[in-house]
Amino acid sequence: MPEPITLTVVGTAVVLEGVKFLYGQAAEAIKRWRESRNAAPTVKPAPAEAVPSKVFAGQLAPLEFHLEQVEVLEKHLLTLRAVLAEYVDGLAPLASDDHAAFEAIDALRQSMEAVYQQRLTFVGEQRAPSGPVVEGTIDAKTIAGNAVAVEARLVTSGRVVGRVVADRLEQGSSATAVKVDIVGGRP
Incomplete structure (x- = not known):
């Protein structure tokens, strides 16, 4: 995880525009989650607002609120x-030496990354680019059976990372870090 102070090298205008967007989106995500409690259950993510241009670096997939994450993060977002x-x-002006403000901005960004299930990197920031990220890790003393850190049917963009660390693999067992069908193409 990068230090929130790395945001200070990004122009404050970019960060301020980004935090305004994330601030509004956090409110909208909470409203949608609260409304969903009274609606019929659904597993489909709720679409979010379009991203302001020239704020985030990289290639974002369409933003969607994953309401199960909003439920977990509601108090933190508020x-x-x-x-x-x-x-x-x-x-109040956003000053580049206001470490507390940048820590709060980074915390909001990380929370919204969980809600969107995508990385959000500001333009000019020294961090992996924005976009979907799929990560899976298996860390076990012994694997008995079949273990897969990441198994996906379709990943059309973003980054996939799988890790397997085990001291012992039982006979007849298997361990797979990433098993993917179709990463960046069409089905």
Whole structure:
């Protein structure tokens, strides 16, 4: 995880535009999650607002709210919105030496990454580019049977990372870090 201070090398105008977007999206995600509690259950993610241009580097897939993540992060998102309100509303300037503000911005960004299930990297930031990320890790003393860290049917963009670490593999067992059918093409 990069230090939140790395955001200070990014232009404050870019960061401020990004945090305004994420701030609003956090509110919208919470509203949608609260509404979904009274609706019929669904597993389909809710579509989110379009990303402002020239704020995030990389190739984002269409943003969708994964409401099960919003449920887990609701209180944290509300706290971060309260901390960042004066910057978003223009009541306080965002100074590059305001470490507390940048820590809150990074925390909001990481929370929204969980909600979107995509990495969000600001333009000019020294970090892996924005986009979907699929990661799976198996860390076991012994694997008895078949173990797969990541198995996916279709990944049309983004990054896939699988790791398997085991001290022992039982006879007849198998361990696979990544098993993917169709990574960047059409089905």
